[in-house]
Amino acid sequence: SVSSSLTSGVEHLVAGHSSWAALKSDGSLVVWGANPQADVSAVAGSLTSGVVQAAASTYGGWAALKSDGSVVTWGDSTYGGNSASVASSISSGVKQLYHSAFDFAARKDDGSLVAWGQYSASHYLSPVSSDLASGWTEDLLDFEAWNTPLALAADGRLVIWGTEASASHSLGGPVISNVKQVAITSSCRAILKQDGSVVAFGNSRCGDTASLGVASKLTSGCVELRGTHMDSFAVLKDDGSVVTWGSDSAGRNTGGDSSAFASQLASGVIAIKELRWGFLAFKSDASLVCWGYAANGGDCSAVTASFTATTLTETATTTVTTTATMTHTTETATATSVTMTSTVTVTFTTLTATVTTATQTLTTVTATTTTTTETSTTTSSTATATLTTVTQTLTTTTTLSSQTATVTDTTTLTTTVSATVSTTVSATVSTTLSMTVTHTISTTITATATGTTLGTPDAANTNSTTD
Secondary structure, eight states, X not given: OOGGGGSSOEEEXXXXXXXXXXXXXXXXXXXXXXXXXXXXXXXXXXXXXXXXXXXXXXXXXXXXXXXXXXXXXXXOGGGTTOOGGGTTTTSSOEEEEEXXXXXEEEEETTSOEEEEETTOSHHHHGGGHHHHSSOOOSOOSEEEOSSSOEEEOTTSOEEXXXXXXXXXXXXXXXXXXXXXXXXXXXXXXXXXXXXXXXXXXXXXXXXXXXXXXXXXXXXSOEEEEEEOTTSEEEEEXXXXXXXXXXOOTTOOOSSSOOGGGTTTTSSOEEEEEEOXXXXXXXXXXXXXXXXXXXXXXXXXXXXXXXXXXGGGOOOOXXXXXXXXXXXXXXXXXXXXXXXXXXXXXXXXXXXXXXEEEEEEEXXXXXXXXXXXXXXXXXXXXXXXXXXXXXXXXXXXXXXXXXXXXEEEEEEEEEEEEEEEEEEEOSSOOOOBOOOOOOEEEEEEEEEEEESSOOOOOBOOOOEEEEX
């Protein structure tokens, strides 16, 4: 019994044919189930530590990748459990394992792809040996096989070998470029290309799209491809419609005939999923459509009534990093020139008139603008604060010998403070511009006159402006 080994530390479970494997945190692999699939007696010592990946073929072969890049195999020898033919190639340098119904593939750090199993014998691989020798530096997009394995590289290159590889020659095989997705059935293979077209090859009941009347519908706009085990295909198109074709060897509807649901599959479909004998379609209105062989999942009428919008709920978390860029123009405060005119009129015999230090101070002129935007557009805001003309008349009166002298000092000050702020931001930004301008004007006027009549002299002025 392995139950005591499964009480803690299990990180990953893998299901095989009548058997299971549990990968533990200490790098050990625990295997149980029916024999020969679960018979690890020949390799038990290699599975106690250092295991990083386990894989099972559909029909009973097992493989384990170790941290030193070697691969250990056991189980049904026909379906990949015996790797003697490629032992030297998978003893080191392996980075990733892939599995299918009957075969395995190993991607190596030198860019090669090594395959073994029922349909990966040397005579099947020889036509594509040079195509598997290099160029597999990235994780495979797919590895599918019944009797005809297909390896899809990250660059869209599809390499085909096995019993029906020759059937792909009419499509450009055994190496086909610009492939996005593949789907297989027990007798046929279909290929979704990057241009949105779908082609198929294999048995005429599922591989001949022209005679099945769907070829014209598959020339463009295809976005998703699925295939059942029992020789039927379904394609989701970009208009939300679904195209289906194929049937099994007994002529049963295994999903290829969707005519009974034509109106429901004409639009609004957002995803499709294959069953062993049929298909499911998920629609944007949260309804579920299923068709195919009723006894094996093709009839879901008993559960569709309880299928609600919550069934299709997806939670997507998106993290958006917003960069706010703020550009300020030069803030400029401009004080205009200050002109002061003082006039002294004296009409006395003896007169001394003095005006000392007349001071005018203007402090704290503040221009403030706040710009807030919540859009991802560029916003330009201009704020102008203008101090209007200030006129101040200072009159000083001095009485001498019952006579009156009047000095009038007129000061004209015009100050314009202009601040322009241009802000480009894709977040919420608050900008405050504050400016303080201080002006001090000091004036000293001295006038002295002696005589009967002195007329109207102009006093000497001393003016200063501080910004």
